[in-house]
Amino acid sequence: MVSNSVAEALNALCAGLILISAFGMVATRQVQGVLRFFIVQSSLLAVSSAVLGFGRNSLHLWALAAITAAAKVVAIPWVLRRLLPGDYYERREIAQAVNIPASLLLALLLTVFSEFLVAPIATAANDTVIRVNLPIGLAGVLIGAYSLMARREAIPQLIGILAMENGAFFAGIAMAPELPIIAELAVAMDVVLIAVVVGLLTRTIRKTLGTTEAASLSELKEEPPVWR
Amino acid sequence: MIQTGSYNLLQVLFVLVFAPLYAGVLARLKEMIQSKRGPSIFQPYRDIFKLFHKDERVSDHTTWIFRITPYLVFVTPIFVTILIPVLTDYPLVFAFMGDMLAGGFFLGIAGFFAALAAVDTGNPYGPMGASRTRMVGFLAEPVFMIVFFTVSFVAQSTIPYIVQHRWVANVAAFFSPAHILLLIAFLMLILAEGGRIPVDNPSGHFELAMIDESKGLEYSGRGAALMKWGGQMKFLVLTCIFLNVLVAPWGLAHGANVSAVLASVPEILLKVLVFAMVLVAIETSLAKLRLFRISEFLGAAFITSVAAMVTSIFPGG
Numbered sequence: 001m002v003s004n005s006v007a008e009a010l011n012a013l014c015a016g017l018i019l020i021s022a023f024g025m026v027a028t029r030q031v032q033g034v035l036r037f038f039i040v041q042s043s044l045l046a047v048s049s050a051v052l053g054f055g056r057n058s059l060h061l062w063a064l065a066a067i068t069a070a071a072k073v074v075a076i077p078w079v080l081r082r083l084l085p086g087d088y089y090e091r092r093e094i095a096q097a098v099n100i101p102a103s104l105l106l107a108l109l110l111t112v113f114s115e116f117l118v119a120p121i122a123t124a125a126n127d128t129v130i131r132v133n134l135p136i137g138l139a140g141v142l143i144g145a146y147s148l149m150a151r152r153e154a155i156p157q158l159i160g161i162l163a164m165e166n167g168a169f170f171a172g173i174a175m176a177p178e179l180p181i182i183a184e185l186a187v188a189m190d191v192v193l194i195a196v197v198v199g200l201l202t203r204t205i206r207k208t209l210g211t212t213e214a215a216s217l218s219e220l221k222e223e224p225p226v227w228r
Numbered sequence: 229m230i231q232t233g234s235y236n237l238l239q240v241l242f243v244l245v246f247a248p249l250y251a252g253v254l255a256r257l258k259e260m261i262q263s264k265r266g267p268s269i270f271q272p273y274r275d276i277f278k279l280f281h282k283d284e285r286v287s288d289h290t291t292w293i294f295r296i297t298p299y300l301v302f303v304t305p306i307f308v309t310i311l312i313p314v315l316t317d318y319p320l321v322f323a324f325m326g327d328m329l330a331g332g333f334f335l336g337i338a339g340f341f342a343a344l345a346a347v348d349t350g351n352p353y354g355p356m357g358a359s360r361t362r363m364v365g366f367l368a369e370p371v372f373m374i375v376f377f378t379v380s381f382v383a384q385s386t387i388p389y390i391v392q393h394r395w396v397a398n399v400a401a402f403f404s405p406a407h408i409l410l411l412i413a414f415l416m417l418i419l420a421e422g423g424r425i426p427v428d429n430p431s432g433h434f435e436l437a438m439i440d441e442s443k444g445l446e447y448s449g450r451g452a453a454l455m456k457w458g459g460q461m462k463f464l465v466l467t468c469i470f471l472n473v474l475v476a477p478w479g480l481a482h483g484a485n486v487s488a489v490l491a492s493v494p495e496i497l498l499k500v501l502v503f504a505m506v507l508v509a510i511e512t513s514l515a516k517l518r519l520f521r522i523s524e525f526l527g528a529a530f531i532t533s534v535a536a537m538v539t540s541i542f543p544g545g
Contacts, residue, residue: 009403016408019535027528101527108531108538115542122543131543132405 007055008128014048015136018170019111022143025163026107027100031155032089035077038159038166041140042072045166049173052129061173063181068169071188072162076195080155083199084206088155097150107143114138133174140167154202158195165191232320235489239314240306242493243468247305247460248272250467250500255431257508272460276453284449290348297345298451301458304338305465312388312465313472315492317480319389327386328379331469332372335421335462339365342455346443353435357442360519364427364439367526368420371413374533378410379474381540388469392477407474409536414470416529420522422463425511427522437516464500471499 021041028034046069053061081089096103115135122131144164151157165187172179252269259266268274286295308331310322343362346354380386382401383394395402420427423440435442444455472480479495481488517525 005400009399012400012405013403013408016405016539019405019539020409020412020532023528023531023535027524100524104527104531108534111535112538115538119542128400135539135542136405 004055007051010051014044067188110142111139129174137167137171158198236320243309247464251460279453282449294345294348297341298454302454304334305461349446353442360439371529378537388473392473406540413533426514
């Protein structure tokens, strides 16, 4: 079937770019850049699931594409932009536990690890889409989890969680394309709510303390320390 | 044999003739994006012509290295040209004399001598630029290597003509994640090696900020012309490797007659023009990196290329 092979090719293209944008999220200093890479990754996820839905005649994948586009490409960035002022996003040099070259190397190791881990399954699967999506989806989950640990600012941490979810969905559309829409809707709603809650919390913390650096929030002192 | 040899000559002529035009178009496009008029696209030809007609001054304190370098810088891109597909998609006479690694070595020789010549002059800016170029060079080297490894994994060969056939024949391989990652890594490499904006500013004239330009500061007359022309040819050759071997192996001549080869010239020029637009878009949307951020840029390129290699080894690639 011609359209299916085209769909698989486009899906593979999206897979490569999704991995790149996961690296991009690790490599960027500006909060704005992290958010942009997240938008790119989410739109790629939407495109790849729409394309697969077209290739496999699956309404579920179309629905997933629409939900992803609405929630992660439009709603979440809009909410986050609304809740925090522009200068927060323009700030550079967000403090990280590990510096960026080392982070990138660790992200690479995570990619190698996930490729290695799913290689037996992927070989047994005998399906091009699973072979492509499973390792890269897993790598996306691991890299998201890593940036959750390494980032010190609240919003990039939140984006780390959302990126994990992107990776899981990317692996999921290959493994279980017939996932009920209700589950997808529930997850999508949850994700937007998380974004709203974390955004509001960050805004309040920032108003009272003047910083959103998660590391310096753990210090407990009588008199307020000098916040950066 | 003689016929394909003459096509090889045509390829060399193509690179010789159109390299200054490529530089001129890039400069003009960049000025247009900044809503300025900019110099004519034929300005590099005039510059080279003017420099050839000027007297050459060579300091007494320099050695033979300083004198031989312009010729090396000028000749090495031509050697690379006869190894790679510029106009035809079938191998020409010298195609199997060397692979992509040989091309890398040739360009490496030119870079090595250019750095030596910059140190040779004793001009304070020359050695500084040379040491910076070496810094960029040794950071770019591992990326080159990994790109070659990936290419040889996927195509089982590093002869550019064979690599290019693997991509054309196989749509699935063209869109595979490994290929996409490889393209992005190689694009970052071209930006670094060509001295383009996130790494170096090609139109900057501030000596302290120069990386690539400062090596040629001491040259005048014919030497300067050859250095300039050679640099432009090197960038066109790198672009041709990127476009014809890795990205878009279309528009090359299939037929073994002169008209087919000549007909491919405008198609290749169109491809190069599209690439120039992409390049200008990248250059105007990014700021030049601080010197010690270059290692991060090339580190990212390295990570991308290794990820390409890893995905090409495992079943998904």
